[in-house]
Amino acid sequence: MALLSVRNLTHTYPNGFHSLKGISFDVEAGEFLVVIGLSGSGKSTLLRCLNRLIEPTGGSLSFNNSDVSHITGDALRAHRAEIGMVFQHFNLIGRHNVLNNVLYGALGSSPTISSMLRRFTVEQIRRANEALRVVGISEKANVRADTLSGGQQQRVAIARALMQDPKLVLADEPVASLDPATSHSVMTYLERINTDMGTTVICNLHFLSLVRQYASRVIALKSGEIVFNGQPLEITEEWFRTIYGDEAVEVEVR
Amino acid sequence: MALLERIVVPSLLDAQPLAFGPISIGLIIAGSIAWMLFGLLYGASLGKLYVGLDVADGPARTLTYHLGWFALTAFILGGWIITDISPIEFFSGQGLQGAGRIFGALLTPEFDVIGEALSAMVVTIFTAFMATVIAVPLSFLLSFPAARNVMGRGVAARTVYYVLRAFLNIMRSMEPIIWAIVFSVWVGIGPFAGMLALVIHTIASLTKQYSEQIEDVDDGPIEAISATGAGRLQVLWFAIVPQCVIPFLSFTIYRWDINVRMATIIGFVGGGGIGTLLTQYQGLARYHEVGTLIILITAVVWMLDVVSSRVRQALR
Numbered sequence: 289m290a291l292l293s294v295r296n297l298t299h300t301y302p303n304g305f306h307s308l309k310g311i312s313f314d315v316e317a318g319e320f321l322v323v324i325g326l327s328g329s330g331k332s333t334l335l336r337c338l339n340r341l342i343e344p345t346g347g348s349l350s351f352n353n354s355d356v357s358h359i360t361g362d363a364l365r366a367h368r369a370e371i372g373m374v375f376q377h378f379n380l381i382g383r384h385n386v387l388n389n390v391l392y393g394a395l396g397s398s399p400t401i402s403s404m405l406r407r408f409t410v411e412q413i414r415r416a417n418e419a420l421r422v423v424g425i426s427e428k429a430n431v432r433a434d435t436l437s438g439g440q441q442q443r444v445a446i447a448r449a450l451m452q453d454p455k456l457v458l459a460d461e462p463v464a465s466l467d468p469a470t471s472h473s474v475m476t477y478l479e480r481i482n483t484d485m486g487t488t489v490i491c492n493l494h495f496l497s498l499v500r501q502y503a504s505r506v507i508a509l510k511s512g513e514i515v516f517n518g519q520p521l522e523i524t525e526e527w528f529r530t531i532y533g534d535e536a537v538e539v540e541v542r
Numbered sequence: 543m544a545l546l547e548r549i550v551v552p553s554l555l556d557a558q559p560l561a562f563g564p565i566s567i568g569l570i571i572a573g574s575i576a577w578m579l580f581g582l583l584y585g586a587s588l589g590k591l592y593v594g595l596d597v598a599d600g601p602a603r604t605l606t607y608h609l610g611w612f613a614l615t616a617f618i619l620g621g622w623i624i625t626d627i628s629p630i631e632f633f634s635g636q637g638l639q640g641a642g643r644i645f646g647a648l649l650t651p652e653f654d655v656i657g658e659a660l661s662a663m664v665v666t667i668f669t670a671f672m673a674t675v676i677a678v679p680l681s682f683l684l685s686f687p688a689a690r691n692v693m694g695r696g697v698a699a700r701t702v703y704y705v706l707r708a709f710l711n712i713m714r715s716m717e718p719i720i721w722a723i724v725f726s727v728w729v730g731i732g733p734f735a736g737m738l739a740l741v742i743h744t745i746a747s748l749t750k751q752y753s754e755q756i757e758d759v760d761d762g763p764i765e766a767i768s769a770t771g772a773g774r775l776q777v778l779w780f781a782i783v784p785q786c787v788i789p790f791l792s793f794t795i796y797r798w799d800i801n802v803r804m805a806t807i808i809g810f811v812g813g814g815g816i817g818t819l820l821t822q823y824q825g826l827a828r829y830h831e832v833g834t835l836i837i838l839i840t841a842v843v844w845m846l847d848v849v850s851s852r853v854r855q856a857l858r
Contacts, residue, residue: 339769341769371769379763380766382784383784404776458769
């Protein structure tokens, strides 16, 4: 049984725009699935539907053998707590320090009032420090998050996701606002949590060179539909034109 | 020249303001039509000169434009008559003499009252301070249900949002001076009445400013905190509040600054402090003492203005 199973998923924005038109795919535990496609093809919406940050308008979602399409309240919170998420703009709490930002990964599994008083347990603090060590940024634990560079902030964001002890990590264009060198460093950390910890990763990416290097499987979206589902090496020049249009030229990121 | 000296100048000096009535209304309309026709005759060139736009684009716009010109002229002429604008009275010898007397008295302040004035000023400053302090926590709590992005799209939430917004707008539209009159009857004349009046107005104003700041926050952290499985309160506390703390502080300090000015005015109608003292001396026509009070108020308001803008700048 697959870890995640998406069946005929649709999403329509309130203005009538059909962003997802019946998406179906499975993700096995341990995969590093990359989703590619033009801006506006529905990649970000798809990722946000998986942890229900965006409410799908149709279809079904099954995660870890349970139907999560319509769960609400505590069940939804528990579902989200099992899935870490990393964003293009890092989305840290800039005024708070790095360690606290990582600890916020535990909010989903902490009682509301005590977490708001920042009463985190000794165990949680130990795990937060451990997560910071994994992404190699322990020495910044007590620094304000908004003083870090983009690459460092993204590593903190990965540590925050690790804090959730996630079964799945969603990464929405995690390197799109980073320079090429930093991009590889961030992708390497995602690869490491995939291979070393066995965490499943679903990642939206723009650059095919990154896709070929890190993906174990690729899905391509075009106007809200899946047009390709296969191995990274199978993306030929012809497929590239199908996905990105005839005018497109591939840009290499080394 | 003789005509100008013998007839026009004296008749201008003797002229009385035109009372608002049928004759003046007729004059306003006639004058406005004449001015509009003048504009038409010159291809609306005067208006183009004013607004710097080529508005004569199609007959509908030309018509709108000339009607606008007519309305503006009518409003200015009408306003002049309705507000009794009268240069003659402004420059009359008797009037100038009275003004000179008061200004003279104000500029030779009587510093015997300084002790009394200072203690009244302290009352005013603390009336404003307490009003701000009491209003802040209430405004903070109200600002979240008054923020569109917090309330979402649900019908119940939207209803709460609109009712609260409408209520706050009504509260804000009622000037604090009116609340001061109400409360001076309710709890008696004095600083307590003034403070209550300011509390109401401060809650209405701060809630609006706070909630607009909340509506302005970056959505990214909200998504990120929600994605960890956090509940609504946790999202408010960890994703929204950290983005708002500094602007909230800045609004609050500025509001205290405004409240000190308002507390002075509220004193005129029984809100205690320096305003009440000022009306007392003004009622006794003791303008030397009034001068002292005005100097003190100006100094304090100016100082607070400088301090609050410095603090707010440092907070940025």
